[in-house]
Amino acid sequence: MAKEKQLVQTAVKVKKSKEDKIFDFFLYTIATIIIIIMLYPMYFIIIASISSPTDVSAGNVMFYPKEINFRAYAQLFEYTQLWTGYKNTIIYAVLGTIFSLIFNIPAAYALSRKDLFGRKFFTIFYLVPMFFTGGLIPTYMVVKDLGLLDTLWVMVIPFSVVTYYIIVARTFFVNSIPDDLREAAQLDGCGNLSYFFKIVLPLSKAVISVIALWTAVGQWNSYFNALIYLRDSELIPLQLVLRNILVSNQTISNMLTGAAATEAREMADLIKYAVIVVSSAPIMCMYPFVQKYFNQGVMLGSVKG
């Protein structure tokens, strides 16, 4: 269809009215300004992280790096907490994604079946938490009573049933897996479970990858659960380490020994720029490859259940 649309548009393009030319001029000018506003902050962080700290704080670095060096990065390599955080985040992202799929996808499928007895009840059961929850303190106490505080599990199990994901997946199943398919399979003696695992799942790669991505990115970004449920410094994820460096200004003291006070402060800022690059680069580099799935996801999510 996209191609068809394009064809129509090229056919139409023959003559451009003056009005349309003005329109295009404003359109592309504004769009270019937006692109610059979007890119400049990210570009600045990169050039700042490889410039000399004195130049950055004196305001000499604006459009291109000065006295390129990688000292900030070298110091980061010795900061073990950052790498522990990295490792933990990867573990949480992988396990969290697995659990999220185990919990959300089968439930969504069952809810997509119109012949599920009690469908209305279950739908409401999953919808209610979208609107009402016990709140922070009661949830904290349940987690605590179950002995999950300061464990890996609190990061990957309790909050992995997400109603929104279930709705999205359910909508996908309703719209994309034809009922006739199941009727045919049932005639051939295929039960509910084997139908789900052998036929539905292989046909649902799109929605599975979307939910996996959402969960993984969510894990990558989240720090709230870690802030509340984790105390052990061996367990804390990357974002919490980043918070300590970037927001709480926890100085990486052993990294700055021997330096004069101003220089140490300038270096601390430089390390912040480097930390931002090191912690954001992986997900940004991955992004072009998975963009397709993200876009797909937004569209899946947009279909009303």
Place this chain on the structure above:
Amino acid sequence: MAEKKNAAVQPNKVSAWTRLKRSGTLYLLILPSFIVMLVFTYYPMYGVTIAFKDFTPAMGITNSPWAGLKYFKQYFNSYQFGTTIKNTLVISIYSIVVTFPLPIALALMCNQMKALKFKKIFQVTTYLPHFISTVVMCGMILLFLSPSQGIIAQLTGLFGYKLPNLMGSAGAFPSIYVWTEVWQHVGWDSILYIAALSSVDPSLYEAATMDGASKWQKMIHIDIPMLLPTATIMFILRAGSVMSIGFEKVYLLQNTLNSSTSEIISTYVYKMGLVSSQYSLSAAIGLFNNIVNLILLLSVNYISNKMSETSLV
């Protein structure tokens, strides 16, 4: 509609028991998530009773004595009551006013771009900031807005303007919050609308062009009406959550200098509960907020139900 069709296909009514038996294996698929939700979402709901009790961890939820509405009253009478509600509403309404229409505008722009390569670059760059984590985003805001060494102060310095310490001024907080939110998410939030626009029947544009409509007219008379249903749903969702701003970003950007405009309900709940250990008070505030949210969402949904066919539940 689909359900009606289904009902028509099976006119003979099957007994509840047979239907239950037939669904048997489907329950197995629901079971894991059902249990997790029961334990971690529904069970804590019973814990909201601590909002009505003098809760101490030593006594536990059941044994703590009832306190009635004491903690609600304490919150309603405290000086933080007005502040937290006002701040939450100011930030939230400001956010909606700015971040709701902008993605739509971006999608409309995107839809009009015929230079495909440029369009691609435009889309990729506007999505990109979405992948910056909240913590890093806040780190960037703090670095950029630093009055002495931040890049923004240096850029405005080029034009001879000395940037005040924005992070230290209470008045600037809502704007900082909202406009950085725009920078980070405007592109991403537009995807939905771009998708909605891409499903518009091309013959509509064709017909409009035949009739001599300009790009601007096509945008106003085709694109915008086409986006309305999607926009309505998005608006309901946003309006329903007007009292619940994400805790994470506000908490990270908060400091003692700007707390008079940055203390919102969720940060206050956190501080009361887990920092000051006033569990019952914290739970009472949380519950109050929750109920307000629920009422808001239901009423917005009700209104939109009355007004149009578009609704959530």
